[in-house]
Amino acid sequence: MYKVIGHPQSRTLRVMWTLEELGAAYTLDPARPGSDAIREVNPTGKIPALIDDGEVLYDSVAICTYLADKHGKLTFTAGTINRARQDSFTQFCVDEMEGALWTAAKNTFIHPEDVRVPTVKEVCRLEFAKALTTLEARLGEGPYVMGQMFTIADIFIGHSFGWAQVAKFTLPESGPLADYLARLRSRSGFLAAMAKLKEVS
Incomplete structure (x- = not known):
């Protein structure tokens, strides 16, 4: 299961929307920017972050692109x-x-x-x-x-x-x-x- 860190009143909502469209299960830690919860995984304190099998990803565009590519949905194939x-x-x-x-x-x-x-x-x-x-x-x-x-x-x-x-x-x-x-x-x-x-x- 994915874990999303970041309050939805931010670019975190993009990640959540993507996961909902994919039908993928996730938990949400609605941490605010600069909070201890986000700084534990991202020293800049910026949200959102995605944790997938222990790996941490930052930046909503990179996260959503990764999820779409991984699931083969919501995107066209790379190189086309x-x-x-x-x-x-x-x-x-x-x-x-x-x-x-x-x-x-x-x-x-x-x-x-x-x-x-x-x-x-x-x-x-x-x-x-x-x-x-x-x-x-x-x-x-x-x-x-x-x-x-x-x-x-x-x-x-x-x-x-x-x-x-x-x-x-x-x-x-x-x-x-x-x-x-x-x-x-x-x-x-x-x-x-x-x-x-x-x-x-």
């Missing part, structure tokens, strides 16, 4: 064109969507107050809006970013949508992206992960 395209959506999410969200977060509550640059958050909102325009253009006929197949790229993007909502970034209320987000949030794996989040919040 479709995998490269899938990975490009993952990288797009990390760079263009999450990059804006993370920079805004660092200048809201993460960095010491005396070094924060609050005005940069408006630039982040602009960058995120631009990313949404690009995502809509790339989405195609769907229903997911890779067409008919739901992949971990959708999990990363779906999580970033949720992060944006918490950060009060503007999200579309109608149109292709709103429909796409609704499809993601209706998946049983997402609903199961959210239920576990509520249990520990």
Whole structure:
């Protein structure tokens, strides 16, 4: 059984969503960043971490990619064109969507107050809006970013949508992206992960 360390109100939710979609059993230690529980396995104190048969993995993208590859689900095979395209959506999410969200977060509550640059958050909102325009253009006929197949790229993007909502970034209320987000949030794996989040919040 897998063990996930990290509070779900973070990128840990991506790992949980992935495991729920895979139907894989896991235990959850809802440790906060910098806590003793996470520092025991990751000296940086960053969450999430995954423990699999005594081996520890860090970084939500690496963890989810590992799980998808290991189980042969939620991903295209490495070395294929479709995998490269899938990975490009993952990288797009990390760079263009999450990059804006993370920079805004660092200048809201993460960095010491005396070094924060609050005005940069408006630039982040602009960058995120631009990313949404690009995502809509790339989405195609769907229903997911890779067409008919739901992949971990959708999990990363779906999580970033949720992060944006918490950060009060503007999200579309109608149109292709709103429909796409609704499809993601209706998946049983997402609903199961959210239920576990509520249990520990």
